Amino acid sequence: MTHFPTPDTLHPVKLASAKNHTGTVFLAPATADHPQFHAGDYTYASAHVTPDDWAQYLAPYLYPFSPEALRIGKFCQIADGVTFITSSANHRFDGFSSYPFGIFDGGLLDTPAMPDAGPDTVVGHDVWIGQGAKIMPAAVIGNGVIVAAGAVVTGQVPDYAIIGGNPATVIRMRFDAGTVTALNALAWWDWPIAVIRAHEVAIVGADIDALRAAAPIS
Numbered sequence: 089m090t091h092f093p094t095p096d097t098l099h100p101v102k103l104a105s106a107k108n109h110t111g112t113v114f115l116a117p118a119t120a121d122h123p124q125f126h127a128g129d130y131t132y133a134s135a136h137v138t139p140d141d142w143a144q145y146l147a148p149y150l151y152p153f154s155p156e157a158l159r160i161g162k163f164c165q166i167a168d169g170v171t172f173i174t175s176s177a178n179h180r181f182d183g184f185s186s187y188p189f190g191i192f193d194g195g196l197l198d199t200p201a202m203p204d205a206g207p208d209t210v211v212g213h214d215v216w217i218g219q220g221a222k223i224m225p226a227a228v229i230g231n232g233v234i235v236a237a238g239a240v241v242t243g244q245v246p247d248y249a250i251i252g253g254n255p256a257t258v259i260r261m262r263f264d265a266g267t268v269t270a271l272n273a274l275a276w277w278d279w280p281i282a283v284i285r286a287h288e289v290a291i292v293g294a295d296i297d298a299l300r301a302a303a304p305i306s
Contacts, residue, residue, distance in 0.1 A: 092281055095129035110138045115160065118142040124154050128162035128213065130281075135168050146170065149177035155205035161213035161231070162277040169220040175206025178225055212247065213277040231272060232262060247272060263294075270296055274303055 093100040098117045099108035112134045115127035122143040139145035147158050148171070156175040160166075179186040180203045190199020207226040211217075215229055218237035223229070228244045235241060236252030236259070245251055248262040248271070263271070276284060276291055276299065283304055284291065290298035 092285060100132065111135050113142055115142065115146075115166070119146075122150070123152050124150050124157045126157060127160045128164070128277075130162055131160055131164040131166070133166035133170070147172040147174055150174040151176055156225075157208045158211075159208055160211040161215065163214045164211060165216045167217060167219040167221075167237070170217050170223070171221075172209055172223045173225055174209050175225040178203050178206055213275075232268075234262070267296055270300070274299055276303075279304055 093114070095114060096117050097114055099110055099112065100114050101109040101112045103109050112132055114129075115125075115131045115133050116129060118133070119125040119127055119142055125143045125147060133142060133146060135145065143150065146166070150156075150158055150172065154174065154176040158172055158174055179188055180201060187201065188199070189201040191202075209223060209225060209227050211223070211229045212231035212233065214231060215233045215235070217223070217235040218239065220237055221235045221239045221241065223235075224240065224242045227241050229235070229241065230245050230247035230249065232248040233245050234250045235256065236250070238254075239252045239256040240254040241251065241256045245256070246258070246261070248268045250259045250262060251257060252259050261268075276287075283302065287299065287302040289295070290302060
């Protein structure tokens with residue numbers, strides 16, 4: 089078995105020339121300097137044109153001073169053009185105008201024209217987000233979800249759903265409720281990487297019995 093990169097590897101993909109593919113990064117090291125951007129081990133993002141700042145590219149409204157955070161689990165797969173529109177992008181819409189007057193005289197977030205702090209945006213483990221999808225403020229995406237290309241995701245998405253559209257709705261569930269419960273209990277994404285790789289066939293082949301037998305004893 090070839091050596092699997094450690095989760096602190098910035099560029100985990102090697103080209104045939106042995107050079108790093110700079111258009112794919114593990115997000116934990118790529119966004120480590122952003123205090124509000126939290127990505128789990130082995131979660132990666134890709135871009136056809138490599139950005140200078142991955143946190144700004146993926147979540148352009150998530151500022152270091154933002155009161156909310158973006159929290160992404162382990163082993164997620166984020167395609168080119170995905171945008172997380174976090175709560176700091178919001179305007180007030182409960183009054184007569186949504187115009188953010190205060191930001192033009194230095195008020196930033198300390199102005200009556202700005203909304204109250206919004207909730208975090210949360211993505212579970214092993215989530216695949218397709219090209220060009222937009223994840224809206226305060227969305228909560230469950231484990232194992234597949235987000236179709238171009239989807240606009242709002243609200244709460246159940247574990248192991250396939251979703252698409254604008255606004256995104258559940259197209260179908262990937263597995264029955266019993267299997268979803270078992271997968272969440274097994275939480276294979278928390279296993280040591282050597283154990284995960286040794287039982288990759290069971291994980292990608294949906295063999296729940298083999299996965300139960302492989303679970304490390306805690």
